[in-house]
Amino acid sequence: MVAGRLGELVDPLLLDGDPVGGAELLPLGGGDVVEAGEDTHGWKDRRVTVPSRDQVHRAPKVLLHDHLDGGLRPQTIVDIAGQVGHELPAGDAESLGRWFAEAADSGSLVRYLETFDHTVAVMQTVEALTRVARECVEDLAADGVVYAEVRYAPEQHVSDGLTLDQVVAAVQAGFDAGTEAAGGRIVVRQLLTAMRHQARSREIAELAVAWRDRGVAGFDIAGAEAGYPPTALTPWGNGLRSRPTPARWCGTSRPSTTRSR
Numbered sequence: 529m530v531a532g533r534l535g536e537l538v539d540p541l542l543l544d545g546d547p548v549g550g551a552e553l554l555p556l557g558g559g560d561v562v563e564a565g566e567d568t569h570g571w572k573d574r575r576v577t578v579p580s581r582d583q584v585h586r587a588p589k590v591l592l593h594d595h596l597d598g599g600l601r602p603q604t605i606v607d608i609a610g611q612v613g614h615e616l617p618a619g620d621a622e623s624l625g626r627w628f629a630e631a632a633d634s635g636s637l638v639r640y641l642e643t644f645d646h647t648v649a650v651m652q653t654v655e656a657l658t659r660v661a662r663e664c665v666e667d668l669a670a671d672g673v674v675y676a677e678v679r680y681a682p683e684q685h686v687s688d689g690l691t692l693d694q695v696v697a698a699v700q701a702g703f704d705a706g707t708e709a710a711g712g713r714i715v716v717r718q719l720l721t722a723m724r725h726q727a728r729s730r731e732i733a734e735l736a737v738a739w740r741d742r743g744v745a746g747f748d749i750a751g752a753e754a755g756y757p758p759t760a761l762t763p764w765g766n767g768l769r770s771r772p773t774p775a776r777w778c779g780t781s782r783p784s785t786t787r788s789r
C-alpha cells in the first residue's frame with residue numbers, strides 16, 4: 529500500500545490495486561491520475577502516477593510460476609505435430625491459436641485440460657523439448673522478464689522413450705540456447721513437477737536434486753488434488769528436510785491461506 533497524498537508522486541510499479549488490469553487507469557502513455565474521494569486506506573483525494581502499457585512492458589519482471597507446456601507458439605505446435613503425426617483440432621497456426629484461446633476461456637475444465645493433450649503430445653523428443661524451451665525463454669525475454677521459474681512434469685514427456693534425465697537435459701539445452709539468444713538478459717530455471725496421480729514423486733524429487741546445480745531450482749507437485757493429499761506424495765519421508773512449499777503447489781484448488789497472486 530503506497531498510495532501517496534495529494535500531489536505526491538508514488539512508485540507506479542508498487543501501486544495498490546491493479547493498474548495493469550484496469551484500462552481506465554491506463555490513459556494513453558500513462559501519467560498522473562487524481563483519484564477523488566476517500567479510499568479504503570483513509571486517503572482523501574489522491575494523485576497517483578500510473579505507468580503506460582509500454583512502461584509496464586519494458587519494466588524488468590520476475591515470474592515465479594509459469595508452465596512450459598502452457599505457452600507454446602501455435603506455429604511450433606503445427607510444425608512438430610506434422611513431424612510426429614499428431615492430429616490437431618485446427619490445421620494452421622492462426623486458427624489453432626484461436627482454438628487454444630477459446631478453450632482456455634471456455635470456463636470448462638475439460639476443454640481447458642484438452643489443450644495440454646496437444647502441447648504435451650508435441651513435446652516427446654529431444655528436438656521438440658529443446659525448441660519449446662528455447663522459444664519459451666525468447667518469449668519471456670521479449671516480455672521483459674529477467675528471471676523466471678518454469679515448471680513442467682518430466683514424467684509426461686517419456687511416452688516416446690526418453691528417460692527422465694534426457695527430458696531435463698533437453699529442456700536445459702533449450703533454456704541455455706534461449707538465454708544466449710537473449711544476450712544473457714534473462715535467467716530461467718526449471719521446476720520439476722511430480723503428478724499427484726502417478727507414483728513417481730520420489731523419483732522426480734531425486735531428479736531435481738541431481739540437477740540442482742545445472743538449472744533446476746525446485747520440485748513441486750501438480751494435478752488432481754482429490755484423493756491425492758501431499759502427505760501421500762512424500763514416500764521419501766525422513767529424507768526430506770521440509771515439506772514442499774504450499775505456494776508452489778498447482779492444482780484445481782488451493783487453501784486460501786496459500787493462494788498467491
Ligand SMILES: [Zn+2]
Nearest residue numbers: 593595778779
Ligand atoms: Zn500453475
